[in-house]
Amino acid sequence: MTEYSKQLASTPTPIPGLQLWDLPVHGDSRGWFKENWQREKMVAAGLPDFAPVQNNVSFNDAIGTTRGIHAEPWDKWVSVATGRVFGAWVDLREGPSFGAVFTAEIDPSVAVFVPRGVGNAYQTLEADTAYTYLVNAHWSPDVEYSFLNLADETAAVPWPISLADAEVSDKDRAHPRLPEVRRVGPGKTLVVGANGQLGKALREIFEGRTEIEFAGRSELDVENSDLSGARRWSDYTTIINASAYTAVDDAETPEGRRGAWSVNVSAVRRLAEVARDHGLTFVHISSDYVFDGSQETPYSEDHPVAPLGVYGQTKAAGETAAALAPRHYVLRTSWVVGDGNNFVRTMASLAARGVSPSVVDDQRGRLTFADELASGIDHLLTASPAYGIYNLTNTGDPATWADIARTVFEITGNDPSRVTGVSTTEYFADAERAIAPRPRNSVLDLRKIEATGFHPTPMLPALTEYLTRTD
Structure with a gap:
């Protein structure tokens, strides 16, 4: 009874x-x-x-x-x-x-x-x-x-x-x-966009994990209009979307605008629909560019988005597209540094060649090292906190691009006073094409992801370790 x-x-x-x-x-x-x-x-x-x-x-x-x-x-x-x-x-x-x-x-x-x-x-x-x-x-x-x-x-x-x-x-x-009995192995995880900075970091952190598959553009074209038959999706439990259109200034051109919307929105929607239809967890990466940067304090996950340019608009729309998958994690991040061309490597190269650069000093934020972002993704998939949006960068006092450039010079044994700070307007004064507007404040509030038990590495020690590793 x-x-x-x-x-x-x-x-x-x-x-x-x-x-x-x-x-x-x-x-x-x-x-x-x-x-x-x-x-x-x-x-x-x-x-x-x-x-x-x-x-x-x-x-x-x-x-x-x-x-x-x-x-x-x-x-x-x-x-x-x-x-x-x-x-x-x-x-x-x-x-x-x-x-x-x-x-x-x-x-x-x-x-x-x-x-x-x-x-x-x-x-x-x-x-x-x-x-x-x-x-x-x-x-x-x-x-x-x-x-x-x-x-x-x-x-x-x-x-x-x-x-x-x-x-x-x-x-x-x-x-x-x-x-x-045929033993049931762990469900597969597919990393899309596996040849970029984040994709390479995910390859390192997931090394030896046979259930993880990596797909670059040649293995899976995210702009294909039909992804439903691209894999036997019943074998998978997770899709990690590490692909993105990141040419911020090119996105302001007609051709770049089309590319940004195609990769950052339409492709995200198709991946999210696959995840929704097959009950998969979908991990997607977003950006500080979804905010206009006018706020003085760090941006929390529930702050209203207000992108300034086309790139930011596509990232904001991509967040909405990712939410089509009920089981989704959207990670907002900023100033990503990994294995590839990036600001830190450029500054280290200039320092080594004796060049004294002018660097923007009116944009504030924190670096996000790609291995930190990869670790955060692994943490969310393992700990399984509530689905939704999470901010993730390295920790520490916010800095300007000029501050970071000076730190790079100092760590590499060069005179940091060789770096001259200039405003964003001054820096792009001689530009011959449209330049995307940048948020002045890119600092993200990290309390939500820290509450799940993930505590990012401070930015400056991570920068030192990165420069030592890539020297």
């Missing part, structure tokens, strides 16, 4: 990620009512924000109907609408918990969150049982499952009704025993 008046709460199980949930059920002489799925309350209570996209119901006529053990490449929220079942779960994922077993009786007041790769099975204990489950990926005929035999001797599931007397399909009776 269904238990009424439970409080919404979860209980961990011996299988990592598998959660048993108590659901409040309100009943009287007319019957009962429950909220079987309520995202806001359940996420607040500790349920992963798994973004379901499909709801399935399996109706079972007879007591003893037994189905499983199936491990699908998606997460599931399992419950019953009517009746009662004995549920069994076996971990079929690679790793130390492979073969772990958990069982529980489920009535309408109980639900179970089943993570990807955990085998799921049930046996009905009442006639006319309706077994329901939400999943965070659409069913597809090319999806690869893993299966375990219901009678496996190692798992030794204690079925209340003997399998000899149960209703079991021939297909389920033919599944392999545990030693022959």
